[in-house]
Amino acid sequence: MAVTAIVILRIKNLFTVVMLGGIYSLLSAQMFVNLDAVDVAFTEAAVGAGISTVLMLGTLALTSREEKSEKKSSRTFWLPLVVVFSTGIALIYGTLDMPDYGDPNAPVHHHVAPRYLLDSEGEVGMPNVVTSVLASYRGFDTLGETTVVFTALVGVLILLATRRRRKDNDAPTLADLEEQEDDA
Amino acid sequence: MQYNEIINPGLYNYWIVIFLMMIGFYIVIARGNLVKKLVGLNIFQTSVFVLYISMGKVVGGTAPIFGEGFEVFSNPLPHVLILTAIVVGVATTALGLSLVVRIREAYGTIEEEDIHAQEEDF
Numbered sequence: 001m002a003v004t005a006i007v008i009l010r011i012k013n014l015f016t017v018v019m020l021g022g023i024y025s026l027l028s029a030q031m032f033v034n035l036d037a038v039d040v041a042f043t044e045a046a047v048g049a050g051i052s053t054v055l056m057l058g059t060l061a062l063t064s065r066e067e068k069s070e071k072k073s074s075r076t077f078w079l080p081l082v083v084v085f086s087t088g089i090a091l092i093y094g095t096l097d098m099p100d101y102g103d104p105n106a107p108v109h110h111h112v113a114p115r116y117l118l119d120s121e122g123e124v125g126m127p128n129v130v131t132s133v134l135a136s137y138r139g140f141d142t143l144g145e146t147t148v149v150f151t152a153l154v155g156v157l158i159l160l161a162t163r164r165r166r167k168d169n170d171a172p173t174l175a176d177l178e179e180q181e182d183d184a
Numbered sequence: 185m186q187y188n189e190i191i192n193p194g195l196y197n198y199w200i201v202i203f204l205m206m207i208g209f210y211i212v213i214a215r216g217n218l219v220k221k222l223v224g225l226n227i228f229q230t231s232v233f234v235l236y237i238s239m240g241k242v243v244g245g246t247a248p249i250f251g252e253g254f255e256v257f258s259n260p261l262p263h264v265l266i267l268t269a270i271v272v273g274v275a276t277t278a279l280g281l282s283l284v285v286r287i288r289e290a291y292g293t294i295e296e297e298d299i300h301a302q303e304e305d306f
Contacts, residue, residue, distance in 0.1 A: 006207060014217065014219055014220065017219070017220055017223055018219070018223065021223045021226060021227075024226075024227060024230065025226075025230065028230045028233065028234060031234060031237075032233075032234075032237055035234075035237045035238055035240070035241045035258070036240075036241060036245055036246060036247045036248070036257075036258035037237045037240070037247070037258070037262075037263045037266070038247045038249075039247075039263055039267060040233070040237060040263050040266050040267055040270070043267055043270050043271070044230075044233070044270055047270055047271060047274050048226075048230065048270055048273075048274070051274055052226065052274050052277050052278075055274075055277065055278050055281050056219065056222070056223070056277075056281065058281075059219060059281040059284055059285055060219065062285050062288065063219070063284065063285065063288045063294050064288075064293075064294065077214075080210055080213045080214035081210070081214075083213065084206045084209050084210045084213070085206075087206065087209065088202055088203075088205075088206040091202045091205070092198075092199060092202055095195050095198040095199065095202070096195070098195060098198055100195065101195070101196070101197045101198075101238060101241065102241050102242055102243035103242075103243070104242045104243065104245075104256075106239070108239055108240065108259055108261075108262070109242060109259050112261060113259045113260065113261050116260055116261065117248065117257055117260070121250055127249055127250040127251065128248070128249045128250075129248040129249065129250070129257070129260040130248055130249075130260045130263045130264055130267070133260055133261065133264045134264045134267060134268075138264055141264075141265075141268055142268065145268045145271055145272055148272050148275055148276075149271060149272065149275045152275035152276060152278060152279045153275070153278075155279045155282070156278050156279055156282040159279075159282040159283060159285070159286050160282055160285065160286075162286075
């Protein structure tokens with residue numbers, strides 16, 4: 001995954017960048033399977049690797065395929081690097097207090113998770129705990145998610161619809177065509 | 185702090201996540217192409233997903249689906265949160281991409297520098 005990410009950083013051809021983005025997504029889906037999150041894995045594979053790659057390719061079809069190689073001044077090179085490194089070091093400092101990987105005594109596993117695991121089969125009747133939490137215990141979360149998706153869809157439609165209308169205005173109208181015929 | 189406390193193998197998963205996250209962050213702030221910025225944002229996003237899911241992992245656990253012979257399960261809560269986050273992430277990516285398409289129509293380019301140059305000309 002790290003190699004893919006670095007190649008994405010270096011490469012200029014946007015088509016390759018987008019395809020590598022899809023590969024990166026697919027690799028992360030495999031990682032989720034290893035971490036026992038099968039539901040997340042197939043959502044990531046379908047939505048992350050599938051739909052977003054298609055959307056990106058659609059955008060590339062409407063725009064350009066090559067990234068312009070820009071002249072690097074020393075400021076545009078060093079400033080982001082310093083910011084990124086200091087953020088990374090701050091985050092690593094923050095992880096020193098985190099519980100170990102896979103530790104069953106970590107605080108995350110002792111809040112609501114035991115209740116979901118112990119009672120959800122009796123209360124909701126689903127063998128898959130993720131489904132029952134998603135649809136029942138945290139149903140409002142899912143409702144909020146649907147609202148976000150709906151709003152985003154409306155936004156996309158508004159942005160792309162104004163574009164089409166403007167194109168129609170540029171197209172010759174019927175009156176223009178009749179004038180041309182008269183001239184001929 | 186003692187040496188073996190700092191070099192703790194139990195924390196490697198967080199460090200991998202931070203490495204990926206910082207690559208994504210660097211792409212977002214250092215590259216001028218708008219589509220590439222969005223790909224960088226996706227890398228950042230996916231690394232956050234990996235962070236959450238790896239926190240939910242329990243050693244020796246299986247996926248949280250009941251079945252005979254399985255006693256230890258990984259924490260289902262992060263899985264649910266990330267399922268929501270993936271879908272929301274794609275929705276916001278779609279919105280960002282449509283903005284890119286509009287910017288391309290208004291300015292004829294998707295490079296940040298060219299857009300700034302055109303703005304200064306006005």
